[in-house]
Amino acid sequence: MRAAVLTEPHEFRLEDRPRPDPAVDEVLVAIGDVGICGSDVHYYEHGRIGDYVVEEPLVLGHEAAGEVVAVGDDVTSLEAGDRVALEPGVPCRRCAHCKRGEYNLCPDVTFMATPPHDGAFAEFVAWPADFTYRLPDHVSTTEGALCEPLSVGIHACRRGEVETGDTVLVAGAGPIGLLVLAAARAAGATDVLVTDVVDEKLAFADERGADRTVNVAEADLEPVVTECTDGEGVDVVIEASGAEPSIRSTLDVVRRGGVVVLVGLASEATVPFDVLDVVDNELDVRGSFRYENTYPAAIDLLADGAVDVGGLVDFEMGLDDVDDAFQRAQEPAVVKGMITFE
Numbered sequence: 001m002r003a004a005v006l007t008e009p010h011e012f013r014l015e016d017r018p019r020p021d022p023a024v025d026e027v028l029v030a031i032g033d034v035g036i037c038g039s040d041v042h043y044y045e046h047g048r049i050g051d052y053v054v055e056e057p058l059v060l061g062h063e064a065a066g067e068v069v070a071v072g073d074d075v076t077s078l079e080a081g082d083r084v085a086l087e088p089g090v091p092c093r094r095c096a097h098c099k100r101g102e103y104n105l106c107p108d109v110t111f112m113a114t115p116p117h118d119g120a121f122a123e124f125v126a127w128p129a130d131f132t133y134r135l136p137d138h139v140s141t142t143e144g145a146l147c148e149p150l151s152v153g154i155h156a157c158r159r160g161e162v163e164t165g166d167t168v169l170v171a172g173a174g175p176i177g178l179l180v181l182a183a184a185r186a187a188g189a190t191d192v193l194v195t196d197v198v199d200e201k202l203a204f205a206d207e208r209g210a211d212r213t214v215n216v217a218e219a220d221l222e223p224v225v226t227e228c229t230d231g232e233g234v235d236v237v238i239e240a241s242g243a244e245p246s247i248r249s250t251l252d253v254v255r256r257g258g259v260v261v262l263v264g265l266a267s268e269a270t271v272p273f274d275v276l277d278v279v280d281n282e283l284d285v286r287g288s289f290r291y292e293n294t295y296p297a298a299i300d301l302l303a304d305g306a307v308d309v310g311g312l313v314d315f316e317m318g319l320d321d322v323d324d325a326f327q328r329a330q331e332p333a334v335v336k337g338m339i340t341f342e
């Protein structure tokens, strides 16, 4: 089978590799679509993300969906021909975090396309059946692949305890911010404000149902939030840009007693935070890391039409064009690129 392997920064090699055999509890999936995530682009550009360093050739891609072509002897939940989405992180199932159900925090997780674990820019992937989810007939494998970033959005909203009637501010209108917007709407948020520094991204957020968009490179956010919330501040801020000024501004726009959820990964490890603000206003500041138990909800939201990911994908390219695809994925106005397999 063919696989696109990152051998060093800016260098993909198309390799012929043996097709994997599924273990007894795994399914073999012929990959149909794989999204290009910002983290894939970061590994391509820099060969590392923090402590995760590409030391051996690595297959990237973790937003994947396709069709089951074989099942291991013990698998009863899926069969050949099923179209499926693959949850890319498989935890150890034994540690205290796994036992508590917070398996996204498992320190021994095998996460696709995170060194040293290969990802899904490959024709076939063998994957545990219980982290592989059947897609209804009317949900495409492109949508199945987008269950991954949608899961990040669902988990962030769960962390923020977004409820019916809430006013939510989503900072950053990249794929994660846009899917936080979608998940917040599905959770019942009635007013969603979205910020970015790129007008095209904000126009897109507007089309996708944002009540108000603010280009924070051109306008002050605080007066807009004051106007929209009668001076109270928003119930929940979900920071999905990772930009330091945006992270800092979260405390200025959340209401007293509100929740700030940090999803974006800041390039600087430390960002000054006004502790008095947090204490005095009794703010909940929470991290949100990947997701747990979100795939069934993501698939249901797509199947019911409660979340529409149509239009999120700017381009689709084959494995042969993986270099070009990664160049295009870095254009500022591009939201999502997809590698597709015939």
Ligand SMILES: NC(=O)C1=CN([C@@H]2O[C@H](COP(=O)(O)OP(=O)(O)OC[C@H]3O[C@@H](n4cnc5c(N)ncnc54)[C@H](O)[C@@H]3O)[C@@H](O)[C@H]2O)C=CC1
Pocket: 037, 038, 152, 171, 172, 173, 174, 175, 176, 177, 195, 196, 197, 198, 201, 216, 240, 241, 242, 243, 245, 246, 262, 263, 264, 265, 266, 288, 289, 290, 291
């Ligand atoms: N916590 C988690 O589990 C995960 C975190 N991430 C992180 O979430 C963030 C968002 O991911 P993507 O949407 O893929 O990234 P992206 O880079 O495509 O989107 C970020 C957006 O933020 C905008 N932005 C830049 N400066 C801003 C500012 N000052 N205020 C508001 N917006 C600003 C950019 O123009 C861009 O549209 C990244 O930091 C990524 O590393 C991504 C996936 C999972």
Ligand SMILES: CC(=O)[C@H](N)C(=O)O
Pocket: 037, 038, 039, 114, 290
């Ligand atoms: C942080 C990322 O962007 C990536 N999706 C991951 O979960 O590692």
